[in-house]
Structure formats: structure tokens, C-alpha cells
Amino acid sequence: MIDREVKCYRCSERAVVRVRYAKLNLCKRHFLEYIESRVLNTMKRYKLVTRDDKVLIGVSGGKDSLSLLYILSSLGEAIGLGDLYAVHINLGLGLFSTESIQAVERACKETMARCIFINLKDIIGLSLPELVRVTRRPPCSLCGLIKRYLINAIGLELGVSKAALGHHMDDILVFAFKDLIVGDLENLAKMTPYTPGVTGVVVPRIKVLYEIYEDDLALYAKLRGIMHVEKPCPFKHHDLLKTKVRQAIDEIENTIPGFKITLIRRMNKLANLLTSKKVEEIVPCKYCGLPSRTGVCSICKITLKTHGEPRGPIIREKIRDIAKKTFV
Numbered sequence: 001m002i003d004r005e006v007k008c009y010r011c012s013e014r015a016v017v018r019v020r021y022a023k024l025n026l027c028k029r030h031f032l033e034y035i036e037s038r039v040l041n042t043m044k045r046y047k048l049v050t051r052d053d054k055v056l057i058g059v060s061g062g063k064d065s066l067s068l069l070y071i072l073s074s075l076g077e078a079i080g081l082g083d084l085y086a087v088h089i090n091l092g093l094g095l096f097s098t099e100s101i102q103a104v105e106r107a108c109k110e111t112m113a114r115c116i117f118i119n120l121k122d123i124i125g126l127s128l129p130e131l132v133r134v135t136r137r138p139p140c141s142l143c144g145l146i147k148r149y150l151i152n153a154i155g156l157e158l159g160v161s162k163a164a165l166g167h168h169m170d171d172i173l174v175f176a177f178k179d180l181i182v183g184d185l186e187n188l189a190k191m192t193p194y195t196p197g198v199t200g201v202v203v204p205r206i207k208v209l210y211e212i213y214e215d216d217l218a219l220y221a222k223l224r225g226i227m228h229v230e231k232p233c234p235f236k237h238h239d240l241l242k243t244k245v246r247q248a249i250d251e252i253e254n255t256i257p258g259f260k261i262t263l264i265r266r267m268n269k270l271a272n273l274l275t276s277k278k279v280e281e282i283v284p285c286k287y288c289g290l291p292s293r294t295g296v297c298s299i300c301k302i303t304l305k306t307h308g309e310p311r312g313p314i315i316r317e318k319i320r321d322i323a324k325k326t327f328v
Ligand code: SF4
Pocket: 139, 140, 141, 143, 144, 233, 234, 235, 236, 237
């Protein structure tokens, strides 16, 4: 909380927030502008976008991805972005999915982004809970690979030049430390703000919230009145290691404001040094043409088990139809 008498650093309005790491007191308007300018600076620092880039955002309905949509929509003109697309994947999670769709629909209307809705059941024939039951794989890893596959396939279909992910600095730091602790250096190498693509196979991915604090993003969503789904995903589980890592990093940040920014910049250098992230290692899937390590992508492998055939080509065909119908 901030004292009622404290004025904004940029104008004479009452400040609503103290940004500790920047030593700034800001009113609502200037806080929103400040966060947008931080995202803009992140994009410049890591050279994440260029003029006329067509960007696709995967929007879950949560505060992070929806804030990202609003921020890129606000910045679009200033940085000369081309079309802004958003895709929502309905995982078939009951009320959680219904509320997510409502939030995304409203955001699409307000930002005027070109939105596309994909229903997992229509595309693969099974919802996420059904896929979890049949494959017996952990829900979040299954969900992650499905979203990566579909967002990439949609991006290729729409001809976008970048896919923007909604991961903020706190998420990335915790993922990176967990990778370091368990020795997964291959994954740690992916914690860079830019992941190159392969023409016709992988859309380049950007993390424009790389230097944005989760708390700032939450306040941005609140002050901007962004409707988002508040309840957690039914599959969300407590990860003790991640919680402890997060607490430790938060504690240092409380003592040394700005620590996380320094840390993520160092971590980026480390990730860049790790050589395992080689684009040449990507082999197009022999069935659907999308990225794989072994010549058969995860979705084709999973559907070979669940449906007795690799369904990547059928999924891509369906996505093509949906994209055509959505944007005629
Ligand atoms: Fe997917 Fe897991 Fe997130 Fe739910 S909690 S949306 S299953 S990654």
C-alpha cells in the first residue's frame, strides 16, 4: 500500500503504486505506460520484433497471456507491428474452459486482435482429461506439448512471423533454477527470450515479458480492468521445489530490489552459452511435417497410440479449415 499523500513521479496525480526496483511512485496511467515501456525496452534489448512482424499469441484466459495481448495491442502502432493474432485452445476442462473462453472473447473484442478458437476435442477427438486417461501421461506435460504443437501449426497456417509466449520473469527464473537443480541443461538452454524458427516447420518464439515481474503484470491486469479467469486449472498441482525456489528468489528481491532483473540477464547469458539448443537437431515429422527429434513428432506418436494412426496431418487439415472459416 502507498500513502494517500504520495504523488506520481510523472504527474500531480495520487500515486497508486511504489515500483521498488525502479524507485518510482506512479499513478494508474503512468504505471500502465511504464509497464508497456518496459515491454518495449525488452523487445529492443533482445531484438525480439521488427517492423511489420505478424505476431500470434496463445491466450489461455489467464492474466499473463491476456495482459500480453493488451500490451502488444497498445504498443502495436508505436513499433509498427503487422497483424496481431490470438489463439485460444479449449482443453475441455468444464467451467474453467467456459470462463476462459468468455475472458478471451472479451479481450479479443477490446483489443481488436484477430482471434481464433480451437477445440481440442474437435481437433484430436479427445479432450485433455480424456487424453490424460488414455495416455496416462502427466496432464501438464501433455498440455504443454499439445499447446506447442497447435500454436506452431496455427502460426504456420496464418503465416505469422513470431509466436509470443506469456511467460514472465518470475516463471522463467523458477523454470531455469529447476532445470539447473535437476541438471536438465537442454531445457535450461531454451530459457532465452528468442528461439529461432525453421522456415515452414517452426515459427520463431519470443518472450517479450522476459524482464517483467509477475506482480507488475497482475497489477497491470487489475488497473486496466482486464477480465481473466481467476480459478486455477483443475490440473494445477503444487510443486514443492518450484515453490521453494520462488520463495528464495523473492526473499533476495525483497532485500535487493532489482535482483531478479540482474539474475535473468545473467541467466540469459548462461542459456546462450549452452550449445544444446541447436535448430539443426529439429527433424520434420515424417507424417505431419512439424518439428520432431526422431522423425515422428509427439502428437503423431500419441495419436498412434490413442487412435491407431498418426493424426498430425488430419489435425493440420482441420486447423487449415478453421483458419479459413475464421478469417474469410
Ligand atoms: Fe495445462 Fe497444467 Fe496449466 Fe492446466 S495447469 S493449463 S493442464 S499446463
